[in-house]
Amino acid sequence: MIVLTTDTYPGREVEPLGLVRGSTVRAKHIGSDIIAGLRNIVGGEVKEYASLMAGAREQAYDRMIAEAEERGADAILATRFETSNIAQAASEILAYGTAVRFK
Numbered sequence: 001m002i003v004l005t006t007d008t009y010p011g012r013e014v015e016p017l018g019l020v021r022g023s024t025v026r027a028k029h030i031g032s033d034i035i036a037g038l039r040n041i042v043g044g045e046v047k048e049y050a051s052l053m054a055g056a057r058e059q060a061y062d063r064m065i066a067e068a069e070e071r072g073a074d075a076i077l078a079t080r081f082e083t084s085n086i087a088q089a090a091s092e093i094l095a096y097g098t099a100v101r102f103k
Contacts, residue, residue, distance in 0.1 A: 001065045002075035003097070009075055014100035017071045021096040022063025026056045028089045053093070057081060060095040073099035 002009070028049070060081070068076050079097035086092050 001068060001073070003061075003065065003079050004075065004077050005079050007078050009077060009100070009102075013103040014075070014077070015103055017068075017073050017099040017101055019096060020064050020067040020071065020073070020076060020099040021094060022060045022065070022067060023092055023094040024056050024059045024063070025086055025090055025092045026052055027087075028052065053083075053091070056091070056093040057095070060093045064095040064097065068097075068099040071099050072101060074102045075100050 008014075064076065064079075076097040076099055079095065082094045082096070084092050084094075
């Protein structure tokens with residue numbers, strides 16, 4: 001699946017199929033919270049959270065692609081990611097874009 005952040009596919013005419021999206025909600029683990037709290041004292045990257053969010057982005061991205069494939073899309077244009085807090089210890093990652101078929 002071709003996934004672009006641009007609104008068009010250069011040199012190709014496309015037929016829009018509509019919005020496709022994928023999302024996941026991830027919660028922090030108490031063990032990771034403790035380690036992250038210690039890292040917060042000394043500074044630096046909080047690798048436990050970085051890894052958690054990287055996995056969440058991949059899962060949301062894969063779900064978006066799966067929805068586009070179900071619709072028979074050739075590509076997804078105008079792709080974006082969004083993050084929101086659902087609760088103090090949980091965040092949602094949303095990947096979305098416009099599924100298109102090449103003419």
